[in-house]
Amino acid sequence: MKISVTIARIIVGVLFIFSGLIKAIDPLGLTYKMQEFFEVWGREGYITPLMNWMYKCSFVFSIIMITLEVVLGVALLTGFYKKLTLRLLMLLMIFFTFLTSYVLFSGKIATCGCFGDCIPLTPIQTFTKDIILLLLISFLLLKQQYIKPVGEVLPVGLVLASVIAVCFLQMYVLTHLPLTDCLPYKKGNDLLQLRKMPANAIPDQFTYSFVYQKAGVSKSFGATQLPDSTWTYVDRKQTLAKKGSNNVPLINDFSLTDSAGVDVTETVLGQAGDYYLFFLKDMEGNTANWSTAFTNLWQKAKKQNRPLYIVTADRDKATIFFNRKNQYQVQVLTCDATAVxxxxxxxxxxxxxxxxxxxxxxxxxxxxxxxxx
Incomplete structure (x- = not known):
């Protein structure tokens, strides 16, 4: 029995640490995934004011959740406060299982983001994983007498070290970008090519029915069995007959629009030579952190005759900052906030x-x- 408990303990602990670390290299990824859940639930009417508040606090929740996953994994492996650790793990797994079951059975959210963007899992894979972990943690709760701490001082030291390390890692990547870039916009990728439909795409297949009315009675007809002219056309209904596959481009929401509302994506990305895209989600942060560096960049771009574009979802405020408050006179392009x-x-x-x-x-x-x- 002791061997079985040790194996289960290692599996659960390592998986929690791995899950936390894979998200810690890109904590904003989990933030945006949480916002997606809160937005859907708010739209569905589930205590909308609370969902709106939680949406605003998603970043804090993300940092806490990631840190908690890693710390609980370390605590389980070292035997640190085993009763509290196992109870927290059980609560966390119940919560995770609820999320993955919602993703799987509602179909309103594509993925749960359990292992971040670097290891995408299907809803059924994540749900199965969570059920297995739930069973393993239940087993550990029942047999916790076989879990012994690895010393008296070492567990405390390792838990404290894990808290500091995972918090530092998250703060670092928020300013220096993720250590591993698993998104379509990573270095070396061709953005125009990734906006195209994949070569092996299989489109969705639909069936159509047409609603006609006669003498106050409405009736649906198939495309090959339309009624005579005594019936009046009312509506057309589209039904998904067969789901396609691989039919969404890796980049499907990225477009650049100039001040006149003209789509200039192909023009900007299709130009020859070097140029800069300065992505700015909004103007809410402290511009003093980067304004001097931007000035140096702007001067270099002018000297080397490299175009410099501001890409933002907040064009009006960005235009005021760059071209009125500061006389950079750079072109400000609008882009969807999600793409940015x-x-x-x-x-x-x-x-x-x-x-x-x-x-x-x-x-x-x-x-x-x-x-x-």
């Missing part, structure tokens, strides 16, 4: 482009490195 959040995990983020291929990416704390290159 996906492309730029730090606010702001700088891309060096050559044609439509990403040559380099820097978070706001590293813009000076781009200037020196």
């Amino acid at each position: 959040k996906t492309a730029a995990r730090a606010n702001p983020t700088l891309f060096l482009m050559k044609g439509s291929v990403v040559q380099g990416k820097w978070g706001w704390a590293d813009i000076d490195k781009a200037v020196k290159n």
Whole structure:
């Protein structure tokens, strides 16, 4: 029995640590996933004021959740406060299982983001994983007498070290970008190519029915069995007959619009030579953190005759800051907020482009490195 408990303990502990760390390299990814849940629940009418408040607190919840996963994994492996640790693990797994079951059975959210963007799992895979972990933790709760701490001082030291390490890691990547970029906008990717439909895409197949009315009676007809002219057309209904596969481009929401409302995506990304895209989600942060570095970048871009574009979801405020308050006179392009959040995990983020291929990416704390290159 002791061997079985040790094996279960290692599996659960390692998986929790791994799950936390894979999300810790991109904590904003979990933040946006939480916001997706809260937005859907709020829209569905589940205590909407509370969901709106939780939406605003998603970043804090993300940091806490990631830290808790890693710390509980370390605590279980070291035997630190085993009763409290196992109870917290059980509560966490019940919560995770609820989320994954909602994703699986509601169909309103595509994925739960359990292992971040680097290891995408299908809803059925994540739900199965959570059920297995739930059973393992239940087993450990029943047999917790076989869990012994690895010393008296070591568990405390390792738990404290894990708290400090995972918090530092998250704060670091929020300013310097994720350590591993698993998103479509990573260095080396061709953004124009990724906006195209995959070559092996299989489109969705639909059936259509047509609603006609006669003498106050409505009736549906198939496309090959339409009624005579005595019936009046009312509506057309589309039904998904067969789901396609691989029919969504990796980049399907990225477009650049100029001040006149013209889509200039192909023009900007299709130009030859080097240029910069300066992604700025909004103007809510402290511009003093990066304004000097931006000035140096702007001067370098002018000297080397490289175009510099501001890409933002907040065009009006960005235009005021860059071209009125400061006389940079750079072109400000509007982009969907979701696309900006996906492309730029730090606010702001700088891309060096050559044609439509990403040559380099820097978070706001590293813009000076781009200037020196």
